[in-house]
Amino acid sequence: MPEVTITHREKAQALLKADADKILRLIEVQIKNLTMPQCPLYEEVLDTQMFGLSREIDFAVRLNLISETEGKALLGNLEKKLNILHETAQNSV
Numbered sequence: 001m002p003e004v005t006i007t008h009r010e011k012a013q014a015l016l017k018a019d020a021d022k023i024l025r026l027i028e029v030q031i032k033n034l035t036m037p038q039c040p041l042y043e044e045v046l047d048t049q050m051f052g053l054s055r056e057i058d059f060a061v062r063l064n065l066i067s068e069t070e071g072k073a074l075l076g077n078l079e080k081k082l083n084i085l086h087e088t089a090q091n092s093v
Contacts (some may be wrong), residue, residue: 013066057071
């Protein structure tokens with residue numbers, strides 16, 4: 001049974017990381033091709049995606065698939081990367 005638990009934990013971590021990476025790519029494309037960070041659409045997409053990921057993480061934590069610390073680290077890492085993208089876009093204008 002522990003082997004199955006480890007597999008589920010690893011899968012949950014991988015899926016959450018993939019979703020975080022997908023958000024980062026979506027925002028990169030939006031910044032490069034569609035809108036500027038000041039655009040309400042940009043902020044709406046970012047807020048919606050981040051909220052969705054935070055709910056996924058909360059669900060995984062409640063199922064004991066990841067720790068709360070791991071979830072916060074995942075969100076924090078994504079937020080740092082998004083801030084870098086935002087600053088880069090602001091400086092290139």
